[in-house]
Every structure is written in structure tokens, then in C-alpha cells.
Amino acid sequence: MTRERAVQAAAAALFNAVAERASRTPHEAATAAYYPGHPLGSVDAIEAAIIQRREQEAAESVDLVASAA
Numbered sequence: 001m002t003r004e005r006a007v008q009a010a011a012a013a014l015f016n017a018v019a020e021r022a023s024r025t026p027h028e029a030a031t032a033a034y035y036p037g038h039p040l041g042s043v044d045a046i047e048a049a050i051i052q053r054r055e056q057e058a059a060e061s062v063d064l065v066a067s068a069a
Contacts, residue, residue: 026047026050026051026054027043027047029046029047029050030043030044030046030047030050031043033046033050034046
């Protein structure tokens with residue numbers, strides 16, 4: 001496999017992983033992320049952090065679109 005093909009395959013794998021993660025509900029993502037001893041402590045806390053992060057990312061996207069217009 002050439003270096004270019006390896007980089008393309010890695011990029012495709014990353015894209016697919018990000019798309020899969022984004023398609024999960026906050027609760028599904030939190031459940032998947034939880035492990036005993038997680039710094040946030042519970043699935044509910046992780047879910048709240050995911051919701052907050054997604055809302056922030058959505059607001060930043062709106063800001064980028066508005067500034068481009």
C-alpha cells in the first residue's frame with residue numbers, strides 16, 4: 001500500500017468514526033463513553049457535557065456562517 005493510499009484510508013476511517021459518533025443520541029454517546037472511574041463520574045454527567053458541547057459547536061457553526069456572509 002502506498003503512503004497516499006494509507007493516508008486516504010486513515011482519513012476515511014476517521015471520517016466514518018466521527019460520523020458514527022455524531023449520529024448517536026447524547027445518551028447513547030454517554031453510555032458508550034462511560035467507564036468506572038470516568039472523570040465526569042456518571043452517564044448523566046457525560047450526557048450533559050455532550051449536550052453542552054454540541055450546542056456550543058452548533059452556535060460556533062452559525063457564527064462562522066454569519067461571518068462568511
